Amino acid sequence: MINYLANPVRFLKFSKIATPIFGWLSLAAFIWGLYLALIKSPPAIEHGQAVRMMYVHVPAAWCAQMAYTALAIASLVSFIWRHPLADSAARSFALPGTAFTFLALVTGSLWGKPAWGTWWQWDGRMTSVLILLFIYLGYLAIWNIIPERKRAARLASILAMVGFINIPIIKFSVDWWNTLHQPASISSPGAPGFPPEILWPLAIMVLAYTFLFGWLSLRGIEADVVRSRIARANTKPAATAIIETL
Amino acid sequence: MMRAMIKRDLTLAMRSGGTWLYGLFFFAVFIALSAIALGGSLNLMRPFAPALIWLAVIFSAMLSFPAIFQTDFEDGNLAQFKLSNQSLLSLCMAKAISFAALSILPLILATPLAALVFDMPLQNVMATMISLCLAAPALAIYGVLSSAILAGRQGGGFLIVLITTPFIIPLLIFGVEAINGYAQSALAAPELRVLIGLSLISIAVGLPAASAALKAQLE
Numbered sequence: 001m002i003n004y005l006a007n008p009v010r011f012l013k014f015s016k017i018a019t020p021i022f023g024w025l026s027l028a029a030f031i032w033g034l035y036l037a038l039i040k041s042p043p044a045i046e047h048g049q050a051v052r053m054m055y056v057h058v059p060a061a062w063c064a065q066m067a068y069t070a071l072a073i074a075s076l077v078s079f080i081w082r083h084p085l086a087d088s089a090a091r092s093f094a095l096p097g098t099a100f101t102f103l104a105l106v107t108g109s110l111w112g113k114p115a116w117g118t119w120w121q122w123d124g125r126m127t128s129v130l131i132l133l134f135i136y137l138g139y140l141a142i143w144n145i146i147p148e149r150k151r152a153a154r155l156a157s158i159l160a161m162v163g164f165i166n167i168p169i170i171k172f173s174v175d176w177w178n179t180l181h182q183p184a185s186i187s188s189p190g191a192p193g194f195p196p197e198i199l200w201p202l203a204i205m206v207l208a209y210t211f212l213f214g215w216l217s218l219r220g221i222e223a224d225v226v227r228s229r230i231a232r233a234n235t236k237p238a239a240t241a242i243i244e245t246l
Numbered sequence: 247m248m249r250a251m252i253k254r255d256l257t258l259a260m261r262s263g264g265t266w267l268y269g270l271f272f273f274a275v276f277i278a279l280s281a282i283a284l285g286g287s288l289n290l291m292r293p294f295a296p297a298l299i300w301l302a303v304i305f306s307a308m309l310s311f312p313a314i315f316q317t318d319f320e321d322g323n324l325a326q327f328k329l330s331n332q333s334l335l336s337l338c339m340a341k342a343i344s345f346a347a348l349s350i351l352p353l354i355l356a357t358p359l360a361a362l363v364f365d366m367p368l369q370n371v372m373a374t375m376i377s378l379c380l381a382a383p384a385l386a387i388y389g390v391l392s393s394a395i396l397a398g399r400q401g402g403g404f405l406i407v408l409i410t411t412p413f414i415i416p417l418l419i420f421g422v423e424a425i426n427g428y429a430q431s432a433l434a435a436p437e438l439r440v441l442i443g444l445s446l447i448s449i450a451v452g453l454p455a456a457s458a459a460l461k462a463q464l465e
Contacts, residue, residue: 079458131412138409145399154462155395159409162391162455166413169447173416173440177423 008085008225015218022215029208036201053111055201059209061104064132067097067213071139072164075157084228085221087153090160091143092220096213098136104129124178128171135163149228247332251340252347259348266348269306273353276302277360288365295364296374296425302360303353303378304414307385310349311406314341314393319463324397328464334457338390342453346386354378373428377421380441384448388413391452394459413452416444 005011037055071093078086108126109119120126139160146152259266280298284291291298318324327337354375361371392410399405420437427435 131415134408135412138405138412141405141408142395145396145405151462151465154465155459158455158459158462159395162451163412165447165451166416169416169444170412173419177419 015222019218022211026208026211026215029204029211033201033204033208041197041201050114053107055205057107057111059206060100063209063213064097064101064104067093072160075160078153079157088221088224092217094139096216101133101136124175127174131170248336248340252344255344269310269349270352272306273302273356291364295366296370297422299357299360299374300421306353307349308407311389311393314345314390315397319397334460338453338456342386342390345389346382350382370425373425377424377441380438381417381421383445384417387448387452391456394456397463
């Protein structure tokens with residue numbers, strides 16, 4: 001499957017079909033999921049109406065992590081096989097990933113105000129998501145600052161892979177730091193045993209976000225392939241010199 | 247070869263007219279500014295002193311990061327090095343060692359002076375110095391890595407801070423916590439062991455990544 005799609009022409013053919021499917025599926029899942037989440041599902045006993053924030057917050061946080069995993073895998077492929085399509089993929093995963101991370105932070109903060117009474121807590125999860133945002137920004141900055149495409153891809157992939165190895169370390173250290181500073185002041189909202197009328201909208205929203213991520217990154221890869229094709233077409237042919245012998 | 251590279255870096259620094267001391271000046275300025283910002287009361291500042299010293303060391307080191315490969319990249323030394331077919335890994339190792347000796351060691355040696363102006367108890371001074379020593383390899387290696395990634399780029403100063411921050415955060419967390427750990431269990435503190443572990447990870451991951459980045463720069 002991946003071997004088949006590694007060819008940019010075949011990939012464009014595939015994405016021509018797949019991209020709209022992802023887009024429409026995402027839209028449909030959003031409409032259905034938001035209807036279930038915002039209108040049909042009951043307010044939670046503990047959180048009241050504010051629980052509806054969960055349906056936009058949890059999928060965003062989930063997608064942010066998934067996007068970084070995808071980014072690291074694409075970087076690994078790009079580093080080992082130097083495949084230009086993997087570069088495009090890694091680059092296209094980064095921007096939606098950053099957006100999802102930012103969204104997770106903002107919605108989390110908006111939810112934190114009614115649920116915990118504060119916009120921000122330096123708890124383990126929030127801190128590590130904030131650091132994930134920094135990692136994303138650093139990665140994007142590499143692409144921005146280095147004009148030569150191949151070199152940028154290679155350096156960015158190195159940074160992405162080292163960053164991926166570092167994520168569990170950061171998570172571990174932030175959890176350690178957090179438990180030292182404020183031992184279990186907050187009960188986690190994700191207590192086990194969700195009732196189905198909350199679980200269903202959440203599952204559909206996760207699907208919607210995942211399809212949205214797929215759509216955005218497929219569009220990104222398509223655009224990147226076209227961009228590099230234009231760049232190649234615009235390069236002028238090497239200068240020719242005619243030497244006449246007298 | 248590594249010894250020759252380290253010797254060269256040290257000689258260059260000695261003959262540079264003291265540019266390697268700028269990091270130390272920055273360290274002093276940072277300490278003074280934070281004392282002013284916190285109001286100058288020793289009782290208030292004493293609990294924060296190890297954290298402030300750690301921050302001063304980290305920022306001073308981060309500001310020195312871009313210089314690690316900058317001149318070598320600009321004057322063609324790195325390209326010559328690649329032509330000589332020597333291992334880039336040992337070059338990165340040599341650079342990390344000379345960076346630790348020139349830019350981090352003076353800061354660690356200056357820590358007792360900073361401790362003096364914060365009126366820190368002797369035990370905390372010891373703990374801060376030990377935790378800084380144990381974190382120094384990781385700090386130097388991640389500096390080499392990000393400098394290799396950004397070699398030859400304009401305006402890398404802010405960017406290098408952004409890129410290195412995620413790697414430095416675990417060091418900062420355990421480095422500052424080690425002061426409490428040291429007070430309880432001296433050298434057996436778990437935080438100090440974690441710092442050693444982080445430094446070992448940086449050797450295993452950061453050095454090969456740095457040499458791969460250098461290779462990509464020179465392609």
